[in-house]
Amino acid sequence: MIHTKYRIDMIEKVVVYIILVAVALAYIVPFIWLISGSLKSNTELFADPPVWIPAKLQWANYVTAFQQFPFLLYLRNTLYICAMAIIGGVLSNSLVAYGFSRIEWKGRDTLFIIVLATMMLPFQVTMIPLFVLFQKFGWIGSFKPLVIPAFFGNAYFIFLLRQFFIGIPKELSQSVKVDGASEFRIYWQLTLPLSLPVMITVAIFSFTRAWGDFIGPLVFLNDNKLYTLSLGIQQIMSVNDPRWTLLMAVGVSMTLPVLIIFFLLQKYFIQGITFTGIKG
Structure with a gap:
């Protein structure tokens, strides 16, 4: 048996x-x-049957791609947007999530449900109203429409952080309050250091969204000098006879940073997702 x-x-x-x-x-x-x-x-x-291992490695494809494609300029633009998205995403979402999880106030749960309901609205629905709004602000043709919204919260990130914050024992906050600490000090010096895994998780998500974003830069940017890598690749593809090997070289260059970041921080990423899922 x-x-x-x-x-x-x-x-x-x-x-x-x-x-x-x-x-x-x-x-x-x-x-x-x-x-x-x-x-x-x-x-x-384009050989048939497919050739998996080239007879001679064409490293010149990368050199040619970077010469014909302003890779460093677009990389700088993309990294700037990613950096601001990470800073804005971590700070704004953690602050809002702290208010939803650690502070008791009237209407908190109702407002949290409304915030979650915004997740059902895709960007395509709000794209035109946002474009009109940013146009009135004079932001079209700059990085502002891609950067500033990151400092006003994201419903999904708020949910992740709130679930994690709820799992932190309230006794820790209460013991610090006895010593006269303010809510902001508790948030900044106690809650955030204890929430490193989920903060890194939010930072990774913010980076990958900004890194691969195509619709946002396409709608709000109209100057080639401000283009991101995703828009730059689209420029190459729009040519009548695109060099597919060069496109693949640029594609590898865009994919590797995301993979490297994930492998370096996967321990914190898995902890953030796991602890968020089991706490409520």
């Missing part, structure tokens, strides 16, 4: 591993093809 149960457990584990490997390959293979394509010649890229 014990032997039969052991065999069943082993079979279940093998099935789970096979499924996980299959899912992992479904995500990894396209990225491997992207890297492979960036190092091929045009002939090898």
Whole structure:
């Protein structure tokens, strides 16, 4: 009986591993093809059957791509927007989430539900009203429409942070209040240091959203000198005869920073998501 149960457990584990490997390959293979394509010649890229390993690595594709494409300028613009999105996202969302989780006030839960309801509105719905509003402010053609909204909160990030803050024992805050600490001091010196995993999670999400954003820069930017990497790639694709190997080289350059950041901070990312999910 014990032997039969052991065999069943082993079979279940093998099935789970096979499924996980299959899912992992479904995500990894396209990225491997992207890297492979960036190092091929045009002939090898469109060969049939497909060529996975180039006969000669075409490192010149990266050099040519950066020469024909103002990569460093667009990278600087993109990093500026990402940095401001991280700063605004972490500060504004954590402050609002603290008010929803650690301070008792009338109408708090009702307002929190209204905030969550805004998650059902996609950017495409609010795009035109925002464009008209920013146009009246004189912000169109600058980074302001892409940067300043990050300092006014995001419903999803507020939810993540609130769930994490709720799990922090209130006894800690009460003991500090006895010593005369204000709510802001408790938020800044106690709550934020204890919430490092979820803060890093919000920072990662803010970075990836800003890094890969295409619609926002397309709508609000009208000067080539302010373009981001996503808009720059679209410029190359709009050419009548695009160099696909160069596009793949730029694509690899855009994908690697996100992967590197995730692998370096995955411990905190997983902790932030896990603790947020189990606390309520």
